[in-house]
Amino acid sequence: MKTASISEIKKELYSLDEKEVLEICLRVAKYKKDNKELLNYLLFEASDEESYINTVKEEIDKQYTEINKSNIYFAKKSLRKILRFTNMQIKYSGLKQTEVELLIHFCKKLRKSGIDINKSTALANIYIRQVQKIRKALATLHEDLQHDYESDMRLIE
Secondary structure, eight states, X not given: OOOOOHHHHXXXXXXXXXXXXXXXXXXXXXXXXXXXXXXXXXIIITTOHHHXXXXXXXXXXXXXHTOOOSXXXXXXXXXXXXXXXXXXXXXXXXXXXXXXXXXXXXXHHHHHTTOOGGGOHHHHHHHHHHHHHHHHHHTTSOHHHHHHHHHHHHHHO
């Protein structure tokens, strides 16, 4: 079975009435947690991005307190889990400013966590990749916003 393209799905959704679209959305939300989380963001949190960012930062902070620092292997696994969560939240938002703020927060928390990222090449690479992602996203923002985030960038580099 061939999956329809986005444009074909869009045309078909426009041809349906409102009730049918609602039923389809609810059915899609039932089958995958990611779909449900995306719908939650779009319906309840997209209207107040600042509050959403603060909520995600609080969750990141909570996850950082739960890191097992006894072994670099466990710390690395925990950091990857936190990064997966952060990237998922960034994907839901789709805004570059949100991406920059959340990744800067992730990197700041990593710096303050007491985990020596230089002990592990994998950890160092994770950190370097996040700084590169921040730089790339930062380049797409308005000059004023870039200037605002530069001081944060100096703290993590």
